[in-house]
Each structure stands twice: as structure tokens, then as C-alpha cells.
Amino acid sequence: MADVILKGVTKRFPGGVVAVDNVSLHVPDRELLVLVGPSGCGKTTVLRIVAGLERHSEGDVYVGDRLVNEVAPKDRDIAMVFQNYALYPHMTVYDNMAFGLKLRKFSKSDIDARVKEAADILEIGALLSRKPKELSGGQRQRVALGRAIVRHPTVFLFDEPLSNLDARLRVQMRAEIVKLHARLGVTMMYVTHDQTEAMTMGQRIAVMHKGVVRQLDRPLEVYRRPADRFVAGFIGTPSMNLVEGTVGQSDGGFVFRSESTTIDLPSALDPVVRLCPHGEVTIGARPEDVAPAGVPAAGSLVLGDAVVELVEMLGNEAVVHAKIGRATVVYKAAGDEVPGRGDRVKLSVPLSRVHLFDSKSEARLEHSSDRS
Ligand SMILES: Nc1ncnc2c1ncn2[C@@H]1O[C@H](COP(=O)(O)OP(=O)(O)OP(=O)(O)O)[C@@H](O)[C@H]1O
Numbered sequence: 001m002a003d004v005i006l007k008g009v010t011k012r013f014p015g016g017v018v019a020v021d022n023v024s025l026h027v028p029d030r031e032l033l034v035l036v037g038p039s040g041c042g043k044t045t046v047l048r049i050v051a052g053l054e055r056h057s058e059g060d061v062y063v064g065d066r067l068v069n070e071v072a073p074k075d076r077d078i079a080m081v082f083q084n085y086a087l088y089p090h091m092t093v094y095d096n097m098a099f100g101l102k103l104r105k106f107s108k109s110d111i112d113a114r115v116k117e118a119a120d121i122l123e124i125g126a127l128l129s130r131k132p133k134e135l136s137g138g139q140r141q142r143v144a145l146g147r148a149i150v151r152h153p154t155v156f157l158f159d160e161p162l163s164n165l166d167a168r169l170r171v172q173m174r175a176e177i178v179k180l181h182a183r184l185g186v187t188m189m190y191v192t193h194d195q196t197e198a199m200t201m202g203q204r205i206a207v208m209h210k211g212v213v214r215q216l217d218r219p220l221e222v223y224r225r226p227a228d229r230f231v232a233g234f235i236g237t238p239s240m241n242l243v244e245g246t247v248g249q250s251d252g253g254f255v256f257r258s259e260s261t262t263i264d265l266p267s268a269l270d271p272v273v274r275l276c277p278h279g280e281v282t283i284g285a286r287p288e289d290v291a292p293a294g295v296p297a298a299g300s301l302v303l304g305d306a307v308v309e310l311v312e313m314l315g316n317e318a319v320v321h322a323k324i325g326r327a328t329v330v331y332k333a334a335g336d337e338v339p340g341r342g343d344r345v346k347l348s349v350p351l352s353r354v355h356l357f358d359s360k361s362e363a364r365l366e367h368s369s370d371r372s
């Protein structure tokens, strides 16, 4: 069993940087958990703490049912694959994979069996006698994975292992890591700043910001119900449209006013709006949920009249940038409904797809139609 558990883990670096701020998370045995967040949010530090390469300032770390705060990295049964995986240039692929096992005094026959097994899994059997400089980037990455696999660890830690690869190879390798995870039946923690990688690979994802885990959930749940404004803007591409404004009373209903637009809020949103007494609210709508509507349908929020400013044609669909006053709203249009520059469109969002956040606390304001 190799659950990984962090309880109230904080890391303060000399100079006062709090890289990890009271993080608690539980990665169950055999889960692939992705840690995602912008540069500097503390992802690598969390991994290094789990690996034992960094000593945390507060809290406890468990691997399996063992408290490992004081356990040396080599005794944690963990393998880590880094972005800069630094293969030994003068050694063959075989020797690169065998090296760690030799240091640990494995027998020649054990080493041979493990290297061949890993090479088989990674389909690099034909490359074993080559040197790293004779390999492509993707092949080198596989060797780095192989070096971790031969150790038969119960936990794998990956720190942006694909970021040196080109886009096509990254897509291929991320699928291979997911398959590898299923095949090896191990616990994996995978760090990336790429939200697409997180969405596609993680069984669950932990979204980090400034040392704090903002949300930990299944990818679709995070996508559909981001816990706060930061997560809302970070997960999803193109990013969610977010408009800040103030909600006030008008003619018995609520009205949202921003710098550039005034939106009548349907009464169905009243209970949500009341959750935020100070009235400073951010409205969020994903580009795929915004649509031009001739006559606004009941049960939708009308964002306003917009002028199309830019159209990015992707083939099957287009990403349209339209202006409402000074605010830009981005939405997706199907191939046969793509407007032209300068066209006028009325934009609306189905109410069930409207996200509301308290602008001060950034927290999500929940409404009942979220549950549908
Ligand atoms: N050894 C160190 N000494 C002081 N500060 C550090 C040290 N290592 C990291 N930090 C700081 O801790 C914070 C978190 O760093 P970390 O490397 O964990 O971020 P990250 O999420 O992995 O970022 P990236 O996506 O750029 O790799 C940053 O502000 C960083 O500058």
C-alpha cells in the first residue's frame, strides 16, 4: 500500500519565502494525482518534500502507513523523474538504467532482468547499447522513465517531465505515462503548469496557487465547478471570461454593473447574489458556453450587444473575440456560424453555466442550478 499523505505541510525558505503553505492532501494508493499551477506556486517543492529532498518546516508526510519526516530519500521507496533528467552521456542506455541498481548492490542477473523488463514496457529494447546523444528527445525521456521503473518503486513523482519535448511528442508521451500508470499499478504524483496536461492525465487534480491548494477534485468537477476565481481562470482554454462588477437592486430585481456593461440578472440568480452582501461580484462564463442569441432564450443570462473584433479560425470551430463596451468576451463558434469582423452579436450564457464569484474572497457563490 502506498498512499501519500501530507498533513499541514508548510515550507519556509530562508529569506521568508513560504513556498508551501499548510498543504494537506491524500493521494490514495494507485492514484495518478496531478499538481497544477502557475510558475512559483510550490509544485516542485511539494514533490521534493515527498521525495525527501527538501525538509519541510511544519507538518507530517506519510508514504504508505509510514511517517517519513525523518526518512532518507533512498529509503522512501519513491522514484522521481525530473524535467532535466540528465542521463550520463558516457554510459549506454542499458548502463544508465542499471546505474542506480548497481549502487544498491543488486546482482547482475537481477539488474539484467529489471532493465530488460523496463525496456520492454517502454519499447526501447533496440536502443540499449546506444549513448544518450544518439537518441531523440522522446527516446531520452523514455530512458529517464526506465531509470525510475527499474527500481520498482511504489510511488512515482514526475516534475514536468515532458516540458523539453515538442508539442506532438508531449501529447504522445502523456498518453504513454497514463498507460504506464495503469500497467504498473503504482501511485503517481505528476507536476505540470499545463492545464491541458492536468485535465487529460489526472484522475484527480490539485490546483495550486501561492503555496496553497485551491481545489482538489476530479478534472471535470474542477472544470464545471471551480472553487474560486483563480481556479476558474486557470483551468480551461481559452480561459473563462471573467467580468468584475457590482450588484445592486433595481425595480425589485438585481442588476450587475461593470465598467462596460449593465446586465439584468434573472430572478433565478437572486439566492446566489444574496450570498454576497457587499455586492462585489465577478461573473464568469466559459467561451464554449457563450453563444450569440437572436432572441435570448428563457433561462439565459444576456451579456449584452457585442462587436466582433477578431476571429481565430481553427477549422472545425473559431474562437471569436468580441467587445462589449471596453470588455472583451471570447466565445467559440461552430464552423458554419462564424461571424465576420465588425459583425454585431448579442451574447448570452445559459443560466446553469453562469459562474459567480465573490470578488473580495474570490470564493465561488453556489446556486442551485449548478447541481443540475
Ligand atoms: N531553495 C530555495 N530557496 C529559496 N526560495 C526557493 C527555493 N526553492 C524554491 N523557492 C521559492 O519557492 C517558491 C516555490 O517554488 P517551486 O520551485 O516549488 O515552484 P513551482 O511551482 O515548481 O514553479 P515552476 O512551475 O516555475 O517550476 C518560489 O517562490 C521559489 O522562488
Ligand SMILES: [Mg+2]
Residues within 6 Å of the ligand: 043, 044, 045, 159
Ligand atoms: Mg517546478
